[in-house]
Amino acid sequence: xxxxxxxxxxxxxxxxxxxxxxxxxxxxxxxxxxxxxxxxxxxxxxxxxxxxxxxxxxxxxxxxxxxxxxxxxxxxxxxxxxxxxxxxxxxxxxxxxxxxxxxxxxxxxxxxxxxxxxxxxxxxxxxxxxxxxxxxxxxxxxxxxxxxxxxxxxxxxxxxxxxxxxxxxxxxxxxxxxxxxxxxxxxxxxxxxxxxxxxxxxxxxxxxxxxxxxxxxxxxxxxxxxxxxxxxxxxxxxxxxxxxxxxxxxxxxxxxxxxxxxxxxxxxxxxxxxxxx
Amino acid sequence: xxxxxxxxxxxxxxxxxxxxxxxxxxxxxxxxxxxxxxxxxxxxxxxxxxxxxxxxxxxxxxxxxxxxxxxxxxxxxxxxxxxxxxxxxxxxxxxxxxxxxxxxxxxxxxxxxxxxxxxxxxxxxxxxxxxxxxxxxxxxxxxxxxxxxxxxxxxxxxxxxxxxxxxxxxxxxxxxxxxxxxxxxxxxxxxxxxxxxxxxxxxxxxxxxxxxxxxxxxxxxxxxxxxxxxxxxxxxxxxxxxxxxxxxxxxxxxxxxxxxxxxxxxxxxxxxxxxxx
Numbered sequence: 001x002x003x004x005x006x007x008x009x010x011x012x013x014x015x016x017x018x019x020x021x022x023x024x025x026x027x028x029x030x031x032x033x034x035x036x037x038x039x040x041x042x043x044x045x046x047x048x049x050x051x052x053x054x055x056x057x058x059x060x061x062x063x064x065x066x067x068x069x070x071x072x073x074x075x076x077x078x079x080x081x082x083x084x085x086x087x088x089x090x091x092x093x094x095x096x097x098x099x100x101x102x103x104x105x106x107x108x109x110x111x112x113x114x115x116x117x118x119x120x121x122x123x124x125x126x127x128x129x130x131x132x133x134x135x136x137x138x139x140x141x142x143x144x145x146x147x148x149x150x151x152x153x154x155x156x157x158x159x160x161x162x163x164x165x166x167x168x169x170x171x172x173x174x175x176x177x178x179x180x181x182x183x184x185x186x187x188x189x190x191x192x193x194x195x196x197x198x199x200x201x202x203x204x205x206x207x208x209x210x211x212x213x214x215x216x217x218x219x220x221x222x223x224x225x226x227x228x229x230x231x232x233x234x235x236x237x238x239x240x241x242x243x244x245x246x247x248x249x250x251x252x253x254x255x256x257x258x259x260x261x262x263x264x265x266x267x268x269x270x271x272x273x274x275x276x277x
Numbered sequence: 278x279x280x281x282x283x284x285x286x287x288x289x290x291x292x293x294x295x296x297x298x299x300x301x302x303x304x305x306x307x308x309x310x311x312x313x314x315x316x317x318x319x320x321x322x323x324x325x326x327x328x329x330x331x332x333x334x335x336x337x338x339x340x341x342x343x344x345x346x347x348x349x350x351x352x353x354x355x356x357x358x359x360x361x362x363x364x365x366x367x368x369x370x371x372x373x374x375x376x377x378x379x380x381x382x383x384x385x386x387x388x389x390x391x392x393x394x395x396x397x398x399x400x401x402x403x404x405x406x407x408x409x410x411x412x413x414x415x416x417x418x419x420x421x422x423x424x425x426x427x428x429x430x431x432x433x434x435x436x437x438x439x440x441x442x443x444x445x446x447x448x449x450x451x452x453x454x455x456x457x458x459x460x461x462x463x464x465x466x467x468x469x470x471x472x473x474x475x476x477x478x479x480x481x482x483x484x485x486x487x488x489x490x491x492x493x494x495x496x497x498x499x500x501x502x503x504x505x506x507x508x509x510x511x512x513x514x515x516x517x518x519x520x521x522x523x524x525x526x527x528x529x530x531x532x533x534x535x536x537x538x539x540x541x542x543x544x545x546x547x548x549x550x551x552x553x554x
Contacts, residue, residue, distance in 0.1 A: 066435070100464040106458060107456055113458075151451060151454045152318050158344075
């Protein structure tokens, strides 16, 4: 059941069957921490750092990780990129610019699917991210089997390091996530059955007849259909139908009677008055 | 050609046919700036701010926007969320937590497709993002037609505000982006034709025969096939074939002759020696 295990691994943040993230010469500790947070958000835990500029460990990284400490605590430190990828079998490198290298270029989405396939085959996979601003040197890009380019606004495509990590990690997580695109939520209730809905319609139409809103006999059928369509479209729950029943009952209280001065009196007030008298 | 216009709008960062991003009570200017940057990365330019905690404009926002100034410059300020959504026709709200609301819940990906459809119908669409940490109050969520929930590691799902904006904006951009998932790149050259490849194989096999590497007659056919497969798999370009020809020619220089002591001499050195003598 390799498939089941992999999915479980991804959801639970397992590292056994997930790509390693390699940050090449990252500059700001803050970006390393934000990258670690984005990784853990998406179930990735294996982080490698190649010659971080400000040394390691780094307190700014811890602050920015916002609780993704276990990614930072287990981060592995390397002196150069070659050593950092030595035990990997498939390496991807993210790049924003066109480099005249003879290499496949994948979108982040296609790369995630590609990584899933490689990992399903039991291969050890990693993704390289270059330093802030400069991006990766060509010698490091040459270590990769494929490049990842994130499709973005060509007029403003420069992503922050942690944002790049987030997109790649996000696509990794989505590629095995089974959440349906759209779920209807009914709170604590259930969608109303048609009989209950029709009961409400009949009650409403009775009250609208009583108050004269539907007095135009010719237009009545189409008005009724329009009103029914409106409420039908709302996809009401049983609880919401009870609320609507209550609303209409209260709104029509005035029909119950008039007081001694001939003014309309609410049923409830009338009942109360009767009880008191 | 509504479809074409929309795609163009998204790629060029147009706002006419794109969702409005509404940040409800954002706290840190830095997050507003990073959100603006993420928006422009993905071709979104219309930003609305509801009661930003530290006032507006905000110098930290400008610094974090890293050049996405035109999003900040045109940001609209509102006193409350109701006013901010007043002219919109379809509103989505991002939320990390389950709220017992009777409302559809969409993934970021499905929401992007939904927004494309609504905008194609000419509707004015917006997405609400709540304040850092607390998320949105239920009264603001009630303004939304649908909720957006980003599928993430359930054990660590809290995204930074700008990261949430990035994911929603990224999915928006991807939903109309036509970049092929995988593109093969051949640098300045072209993939080698089979005839050129076979020429190389014949040259290589000739040299391997000469040096004795293929001397085992029985194994020779399978060795030749394995070697051909190896190079075939690399998907070589014409330029790369020329490089390989040159490599083999240089590596086989020694075959040309021996010097006066009987040691092998490289052809080039031999030629040079002959010229000099």
